[in-house]
Amino acid sequence: MTAQDSTLGDTDDKIFVGKGNEQAWLTLALANRHGLVTGATGTGKTVTLQVMAEGFARAGVPVFAADIKGDLSGISEVGEAKDFIVKRANEMGLKFQPDQFSTVFWDVFGEQGHPVRATVTEMGPLLLARMLDLNDVQEGVLNVAFRVADDNGLTLIDMKDLRALLDAIVPEAGKKGADAEESPLGDIKKEAQGFGNVTKATVGTIQRQLLVLENQGGTKFFGEPALTLKDFMKTDRDGRGMVNILVADKLLQSPRLYATFLLWMLSELFEELPEAGDLPKPKLVFFFDEAHLLFNDAPKALMDKIEQVVRLIRSKGVGVYFVTQNPIDVPDRVLGQLGNRVQHALRAFTPRDQKAVAAAAQTFRPNPKLDTAKVIMELGKGEALVSFLEGNGTPAMVERVMIRPPSARIGPITPEERKAIMDASPVKGKYDTAVDSESAYEMIQKRIAGTAATADGPAGESGGGILGQIGSIVGGIFGTNVKRGRLSTGQVIARDVTRSVTNQVIGGLAANVGKSIGGQLGGSIGRTLVRGALGGLLRR
Structure with missing residues (x-):
């Protein structure tokens, strides 16, 4: 397709997102410059996310998206030619044609999708400390534990490995010098103490936080077989990008676990993928819903990590799109990295709301024909202010547009439809059964x-x-x-x-x-x- 397709609206190098006085196009070559989708609850953010995901998938770009309410799952089923959908398509000069997209469902708890696991070692002390809500002293002891594990060849795979290691680095009461060194774990304890004063009280606090994480379902997340991120970056037999959906309704009940898990995935992509430079289209597009959870009370070290990943991952061919209610939910130093913007309606009932509206208006390139701050509060459902990057990498002037209708189903699928998709999944059987390999827990038990x-x-x-x-x-x-x-x-x-x-x-x-x-x-x-x-x- 070198010209606009009358059915889909897309071209070889652009995704048609919506139409107002002007058409809104998202350029594939600039899609790795990241983006932001914002708006109050019920204004159409999820439909916009689905429209963008469908466009990327049609272009052969794999997609990963967290599905908070289950509404995004409809992308896997054929859309329905309902009157309001057909009418909106006709108003944009499109001929609505129902479609569906190859989808893989993932679920940390393994209930509504394939299990997603990582090893404790892969998570690392910084993200694990964030997940456990540790203070600086406790995070320091956790770093000591990881260093001791590395030095002694103790593989950290699951929660029991980490518990055993933490127990192992606690000094034995009443044993000092040669007596302590001759104990089965004497060398481990001695090395841990060499990095600083590792106390039983601090380790006990970390262990209690681990218990909280276990009660939230963290034991299901840590283990093997660990997720191979390349399984996200596949196309189907027709050359379309696979749509990977993380079922997150239950996961969101543990906000810190949800945010840290998605950040871990981004970090792994950043570390594993080679430099790609400027590509005609991204290797993967990553939608991060409820993005404000990532930044809430984040310590400086973590914020530095987030900023680094967002700034540099685009050179690996990955585009990251944050989805949240207010632009002020995203720190300025991250917001500045997000070039493609879609702003749905905001309501200004409180001083904070008014500040959010003003901030949202200021993030767009001004359009002399629009009072951006005023329009943000007037937008109807399905309408948005849009500014995508143009060919030279600069933001286009903000335009008021109606978002095009999705081609796939709008709304959730049934449990029976989900089961049929999982039974035909390309990764069926690869992650479904947990494996308990010999690791730190078993090695320490042998010593004892x-x-x-x-x-x-x-x-x-x-x-x-x-x-x-x-x-x-x-x-x-x-x-x-x-x-x-x-x-x-x-x-x-x-x-x-x-x-x-x-x-x-x-x-x-x-x-x-x-x-x-x-x-x-x-x-x-x-x-x-x-x-x-x-x-x-x-x-x-």
Whole structure:
């Protein structure tokens, strides 16, 4: 389509969004400059979001959108030629043609969509501290825990891993010096204390906040298989972009979990995607509904992170569109990054409302033919003030337009329709069953139980080459018993050396291998033996 299509309105490089005295076009090449959709409740924000999502999908751009009330799910079903829809299309010179779009439903709780999981390590201490509403001291202890986990090859996957790690870094009452160091977790506790005063009281507070998160359903979010973000960035067999909908009605009951989860997704996209430069169209468009939740009471470190992601992710080919009620919900330093604007009606009943109207009017490029502040309060349902970026990257003058009608269904789908879509989903079976891999919890329990030195095979038999021989010597020193049906001491050491070296070299922490393995053997003699052996091996 090089010219305007009489059915759809779109062209090869633009999306037709609405029409007033002038037509409103969203240029695909500038869609990664982000955007903002605002307006009071009931003024048509969700329909505008659906219209934009349909336009991106038709252009072959995958879409991710949070669905707060379930209304956006209708994009997956064929639209109905209702009288008011046909009339609006005709007034714009369009011929309404019902359509539907390939859709994948996601749900953190796994109830109305495929489960969405991340590992604790992927979430990281900054976002996890935000999710748990920790203060600076508590966040510092959480950072210590993550550092200790990295240094000791303890993989943090789910909540029980994090709980076990927090318990492990608490100093043991009454044990100091050599006595503390000889305990099964002595090296972990010693390292944690080396970063600062990790107290039982602070760790206890973090544990209680974890309990709150668990009660909100956080245990379902952390785990494996973790989400592969490339599963969001697919097209269907017709070359249209897949529409990924996050079912968020229940998730929104935990606002901090909702906001942090979406920010994590943005951060992961930012970190994983390569630089793309200026593209003819985005790789992905991300709609962030109820965006004010992201900024409420956000500490400076988090605000810096948000600003960085929004500013730089456009070079990765991702467009981010915030959806909220008032423009003043978005901080100025983020607002300045949002080039494409759609403003639905606002009501000015209070001084704060009047301030919001004035702020909204000031964010648009003035149009001599419009009193922007006055028009914002006069807009009817489905009407909006629109300003999209033009070819040279500058905002067009604000125009009053009627938003075009969606082609797919307006409103929610039925549970039966949702089930049919999920049964035919391209990711069916990939995420539906949780997997509990060996991770920090199991590793710490082995240390405590002292089972890491049990053997496999006849008594006295050892394996693992040179490491097996070292294990036999150490086992003799410490009186290790070898039993049938279990790994030999040497095999345990070899296995754990491999894991520890792999994890720590990748993380730039190879210098800590000796200490980590020494902790598993227990005691200063064991650490000395292993340091000597590994030093020789790694120098070859």
